[in-house]
Amino acid sequence: VQVSFRLNGSWVSVEVEPGELLLDTLRLKLGIRSVKRGCERGECGACTVLLNGEPVVSCLLLTVQVEGMDVTTVEGLRSDPLFRALAEEFVKSFSIQCGYCTPAMILTIYAYVKKVYEGRKGISTEDIAKAIEGNICRCGTYPRVIKAVASLLNKMPELLPTLKS
Ligand code: FES
Ligand code: FES
Secondary structure, three states: OEEEEEEOOEEEEEEOOOOOEHHHHHHHHOOOOOOOOOOOOOOOOOOEEEEOOEEEEHHHOEHHHHOOOEEEOHHHHOOOHHHHHHHHHHHHOOOOOOOOOHHHHHHHHHHHHHHHHOOOOOOOHHHHHHHOOOOOOOOOOHHHHHHHHHHHHHOHHHHHHHHHO
16 A cells, blocks of 8 residues: 655655555665654554654554655754754753663653643643653653653743744
């Protein structure tokens, strides 16, 4: 089956098996290695991508289901100011240990911060913890990640122009 979708802002067209997982198409056919294979059961969040801006696990999604949709991975956010600010907070707070969960964690937080800006999410420690509850970090960096996100949210006034674009 031929499937076309927007990957990190550019249209791609790829031949897939009807039952092929988006995780496999991204990693094995499209060279997107930031999307990690973990549990393959929708439980660890390592394979998270943004689908039309919403975090979803790509191990539970068939590639044929994303026809015509927008798929974003961290490869597509390299020059995005919000992504860069978030990555900087991760480095400063030592939130990256082995790094296996990091790209997915960052995508989830990226979507969360946009919702905060739109007034659809709160900014308490509990809200941040809830936002990342689907992303398992085997290195146990959760307190550091929460600190990084809280620090980022404190800079919201600086980030607003970024979020508006
Ligand atoms: S590999 Fe997809 S949720 Fe674990
Ligand atoms: S930094 Fe190692 S799994 Fe999260």
